[in-house]
Amino acid sequence: MLANALCENNTLTSLDLYLNQLGSEGGKAIANALYKNNSLMFLDLSYNGLGSERGNALIKALCNNKTLTTIDISSNKLGSDIGNVLAVTLCKNTSLTTLYISNNDLGCLGVKPIADALIENNNLISLNLLSNQFGSLGGKALANALCYNNILATLDIYSNHLGLEGGKALASALCKNKGLTSLDLLYNKLGNNMGEELVEVFHTNTTLSTLKFNGNEFNPEIVKQLEEKIKIKSDNLDVELDSDDYENDSTVTVC
Numbered sequence: 001m002l003a004n005a006l007c008e009n010n011t012l013t014s015l016d017l018y019l020n021q022l023g024s025e026g027g028k029a030i031a032n033a034l035y036k037n038n039s040l041m042f043l044d045l046s047y048n049g050l051g052s053e054r055g056n057a058l059i060k061a062l063c064n065n066k067t068l069t070t071i072d073i074s075s076n077k078l079g080s081d082i083g084n085v086l087a088v089t090l091c092k093n094t095s096l097t098t099l100y101i102s103n104n105d106l107g108c109l110g111v112k113p114i115a116d117a118l119i120e121n122n123n124l125i126s127l128n129l130l131s132n133q134f135g136s137l138g139g140k141a142l143a144n145a146l147c148y149n150n151i152l153a154t155l156d157i158y159s160n161h162l163g164l165e166g167g168k169a170l171a172s173a174l175c176k177n178k179g180l181t182s183l184d185l186l187y188n189k190l191g192n193n194m195g196e197e198l199v200e201v202f203h204t205n206t207t208l209s210t211l212k213f214n215g216n217e218f219n220p221e222i223v224k225q226l227e228e229k230i231k232i233k234s235d236n237l238d239v240e241l242d243s244d245d246y247e248n249d250s251t252v253t254v255c
């Protein structure tokens with residue numbers, strides 16, 4: 001009934017279906033409705049057990065949708081196959097600006113086509129890929145995209161096992177990128193050697209204003225050096241850094 005209503009309704013702009021156990025059949029109905037609906041701008045379908053097949057159908061529907069700007073399909077067991085479908089959509093869709101696709105087991109195979117699509121996409125502003133276990137190879141693919149994409153402003157890659165290699169690739173990309181303002185790198189096992197890399201980012205990058213990096217096995221001395229070097233070498237920036245304990249949140253905010 002809800003899907004039928006979406007086909008006919010031309011006034012509803014926001015729909016929150018978080019944790020409603022829609023399942024595959026409910027997801028199919030919503031996907032079909034998106035082909036006809038021309039008013040919905042915000043849709044939250046997170047935690048609904050859509051699965052890979054219905055998730056793919058939903059993403060395909062976005063290729064032709066001209067009004068939806070924000071969609072949350074987090075925690076729906078979409079798997080790596082969604083990556084290729086989403087890549088096609090990101091190259092065709094002209095309205096979507098915010099995408100939440102966290103906790104969907106994308107892995108490296110799922111994230112790479114999404115990263116490649118970001119090179120061509122000109123409208124996505126915010127992307128949340130939290131907890132998708134794509135590792136260093138996925139991190140390198142995203143880093144490559146950031147070398148070309150200056151539209152994306154917010155990227156959340158919390159807990160994705162980037163490791164040193166993935167982190168170094170991102171740090172290098174941030175020295176070239178001129179669009180990203182917020183980056184969440186929490187819990188990615190970057191290691192102490194990434195401390196200096198992050199400091200160097202602030203020497204050349206003039207747009208990044210928020211960097212979250214706790215839970216990356218930095219020792220207290222590395223965190224202290226980050227605070228001191230950023231303040232000393234970036235006198236023109238107003239820096240707020242929580243470094244009371246390297247187990248606590250460590251966030252660099254440049255105002």
